[in-house]
Amino acid sequence: MPDILDGKKIAQKLKDQLKIEIENLKIKFNRVPGLAVIQLGNVAASSVYVKAKTKAAKEVGINVFDHHLEEATNQNDLINLINQLNKNEDVNGILVQLPLPKSINEEMVLNSILPGKDADGFHPLNIGKLSISQKNDESLMIPCTPYGCLLLLRELNINLVGKNAVVIGRSNIVGKPMAQLLLKESCTVTTVHSKTINIENICKNADILIAAIGKPEFVKKEWVKEGAIIIDVGINRIKTNGDKSKLVGDVMFSDVEHRVKAISPVPGGVGPMTIACLLRNTTIAFKNVNKYLK
Numbered sequence: 663m664p665d666i667l668d669g670k671k672i673a674q675k676l677k678d679q680l681k682i683e684i685e686n687l688k689i690k691f692n693r694v695p696g697l698a699v700i701q702l703g704n705v706a707a708s709s710v711y712v713k714a715k716t717k718a719a720k721e722v723g724i725n726v727f728d729h730h731l732e733e734a735t736n737q738n739d740l741i742n743l744i745n746q747l748n749k750n751e752d753v754n755g756i757l758v759q760l761p762l763p764k765s766i767n768e769e770m771v772l773n774s775i776l777p778g779k780d781a782d783g784f785h786p787l788n789i790g791k792l793s794i795s796q797k798n799d800e801s802l803m804i805p806c807t808p809y810g811c812l813l814l815l816r817e818l819n820i821n822l823v824g825k826n827a828v829v830i831g832r833s834n835i836v837g838k839p840m841a842q843l844l845l846k847e848s849c850t851v852t853t854v855h856s857k858t859i860n861i862e863n864i865c866k867n868a869d870i871l872i873a874a875i876g877k878p879e880f881v882k883k884e885w886v887k888e889g890a891i892i893i894d895v896g897i898n899r900i901k902t903n904g905d906k907s908k909l910v911g912d913v914m915f916s917d918v919e920h921r922v923k924a925i926s927p928v929p930g931g932v933g934p935m936t937i938a939c940l941l942r943n944t945t946i947a948f949k950n951v952n953k954y955l956k
């Protein structure tokens with residue numbers, strides 16, 4: 663049977679460590695990290711994520727500044743709010759939940775967040791640092807989902823050096839930074855995507871397969887090498903019988919589980935890790951600004 667990578671348990675371990683670290687920071691600096699969470703409108707999935715992120719932040723002792731705005735909020739007003747938060751010393755991290763309404767230029771909004779307060783690690787400066795920094799640079803704010811995937815892989819205590827890693831998906835928030843992180847681990851990295859020719863054959867060569875394409879149960883057993891390690895980033899809601907629905911990943915779990923060495927489940931795999939890494943980034947942002955004070 664494969665190792666099932668229990669993201670909930672591993673994320674809890676990370677959150678427990680952060681809670682202790684934040685208690686110590688409070689003693690040292692007489693303040694705690696602050697995270698501003700901005701959501702526009704009421705997209706159901708976004709509301710679920712924002713609620714989970716807010717709850718987890720409070721649990722570890724982070725101050726949360728909640729900004730739930732109307733869907734019709736205009737871009738200037740949103741950027742004005744971000745500018746205020748950029749100046750607010752109690753706010754160390756700013757998160758704008760994506761996707762934003764179509765009328766808003768996502769890139770402009772994300773670029774208006776100060777790189778030092780970019781809790782998601784999406785700012786071009788942070789993405790640039792990710793690609794040129796040393797391995798284990800603890801001051802970096804790294805996109806949360808790919809970093810969470812890497813932490814899941816590290817739990818297996820396997821040597822990643824030289825392994826064939828295939829990332830399915832080339833999004834700015836998962837696929838591209840994931841490839842950078844794996845490259846830093848000295849994997850041989852291939853990124854495949856919706857236009858890749860013969861995607862199945864490339865995936866079949868993967869020792870480590872990261873599925874982040876957002877298509878329910880896209881990866882089947884014929885795509886998977888015997889003994890591979892699979893991290894499933896997908897969170898897709900599919901209809902089952904009648905009105906019922908369930909969450910599935912980008913990998914057909916039941917099809918592949920018997921041939922893999924380890925696999926992350928959906929739900930309970932990458933999702934909780936993403937949230938824990940957001941809290942990590944907020945704490946890093948706090949430490950980066952406070953380190954010169956004492």
Ligand code: GUN
Binds near residue numbers: 757936
């Ligand atoms: N929407 C889906 N994933 C994410 C994420 O990691 N951060 C933000 N801000 N929005 C998202």
